[in-house]
Amino acid sequence: MTKTNAGRFFEDYAVGDVITHAVPRTIQMGERALYHALYPARHALHSADTFAQSCGLPFSPLDDLVTFHTVFGKTVPDVSLNAVANLGYAEGRWETPLWPGDTITATSEVIGVKQNSNGKSGVVWVRTTGRNQHGAVLLSYVRWVMVRKRGDGPAPQTVIPDLSGSVAATDLVIPRGLDFTNYDFALAGEPHRMSDYKVGDIIDHVDGVTVEEAEHMLATRLWQNTAKVHFDATNRPDGKRLIYGGHVISLARALSFNGLANAQLIVALNGGAHANPCFAGDTVRAWSEVLNTAETTAPGIGAIRLRLVATKGTAGELRDDDGKYLPDVLLDLDYWALMPL
Template identity: 80%
Template sequence: MAKTNAGRFFEDYHVGQTLTHAVPRTLSGGERALYHALYPARHALYSSDSFAQGCGLAVAPLDDMIAFHTVFGKTVPDVSLNAVANLGYGEGRWLAPVWPGDTLTAQSEVIGLKQNSNGKTGVVWVRTTGRNQHGADVLTYVRWVMVRKGDLDAAAPETVVPELAQVVAHDTLVIPEGLTFDGYDFALAGEPHRWSDYQIGEQIDHVDGVTVEEAEHMMATRLWQNTAKVHFDTSARPDGSRLIYGGHVISMARALSFNGLANAQMVVGLNAGAHANPCVAGDTVRAWSEVLDKAETSAPGVGAIRLRLVATKGGDPFVLRGADGKYAPDVLLDLDYWALMPI
């Protein structure tokens, strides 16, 4: 009797299925140090206990993307071990800060299925929830993945495509308890630009670029315990390359956005996201942003800003799609998110 696990294939999923993911992960300052070593992450709220205390928090929480990557990594063996591509994200909300010492677990529910016309693959939609050691939800999001069929003769399931909100409503965003930007120190944060300085439709070129190295992206993927074959095994892709984990591109672009958006301190909502083109070692990641919306919140001095974050591997900034409506070939990531910023 086989004791190893080859992962689930498309025919192994059914709508309503609950997937409880191994293995619980206790996070510490070590993950923060490694995160800041891998990415040029400098947002002050996540870098300094004293700065966070000046904003009403007990200590600096761990970076929002540490929580995302940790929860995402838990799901890979059950959701995307046999994936062809991770297609998109939606309805994401950060529900509570993750503090050093917290232990995260993850669970997913299958909410949609659609076999592709080639009969070899299908799309699986899951809603994933990350929880801490107290059973409190810290993160929830939907993602959809193209997964191989293991048995090409398996019958196609009934098609169920979930209806997802295009935008997380600003009045459902969760503001961490006690957070205030009334006494915010702009000098220590790194830039003077506040929520009221940004205009809807404004575009920001983040200027800097980082060339992705083979070793660092593999270290990052191991850090998040992401076991997808395409990130490690050169035989898993026809061209023999290792595909860069999409979350690595997200964190790189978010860190690069500091130059121009240093005060977009906390990511609290994920409206939509797509990995437009593959990223491989040697690509130089650059980023630009567009302000899509703004909203006030109930927290003192805290505004919500909706941003489109686009990562590219070259080309002109502010070019998202070609004349055919498809993503431009240099676009790696198109991410639509809400962040908290001092008013």
């Protein structure tokens, strides 16, 4: 009798199911060091206790995407081990900072299912919540994945969730004590405050990073992401390992420092799509578009809504005349970040 886990298939999901994900993960400074080694991450609030303390925090929180990757990795064996593709994100909110020594657990609720017309796969929507050891919500978000069917059995009844197009600026959670009144622009790396950006601005982040097999597999293992397509070269007809989409997100976010050094904290994920696959040898570049700005009730702090695009092509180019993503576009991510006014 087998005791191994082959992962869930499309038929194994039912709306209303709540999945408790293994295994709890305690995050320490080692994860920060590895994160900063894997990606050229340089945002000051996540780099120095002294800078964070000058902004009203007790010490420097871990990068927001460390929370995302760790929570996401917990879900893979139960949600996307047999996925064909991770399709999108919505309604993401960071509610509590992740501090060194915190232990992360995660659960997911199935909120939608829809079989594809080919009868061989279907789309599953889940709302995932990551919590710390005190039960406080660190992060919650919705994602949807295309999952293979086990066989030719009947499809579950279609349920498509009604999702918000974006998180309202009034619903953003500001970390307790955060204060940008005495913000040090010189130490942060750039002089640009929120009032220097206007809706419609396109920012070319200039630099590029060529993705290597070793680093993407190290990163994916770091987040305990066990999806077969990232490691097993026989799992795809082309014999290539698919780069974990979160690896592309972190590369693009790190590259965005050049032009958005003061977009210090990610507080919401409005939407996102992995437009085309990324493989080792691809050179990833990034550009951003300013979508909106808003004031907050916290001292000296504004919120800026950004489209972050990772591409192998040219800054500012996203879709063709038919509205489809250009083949060079890898990621289209819509998020809110906190920035000094």
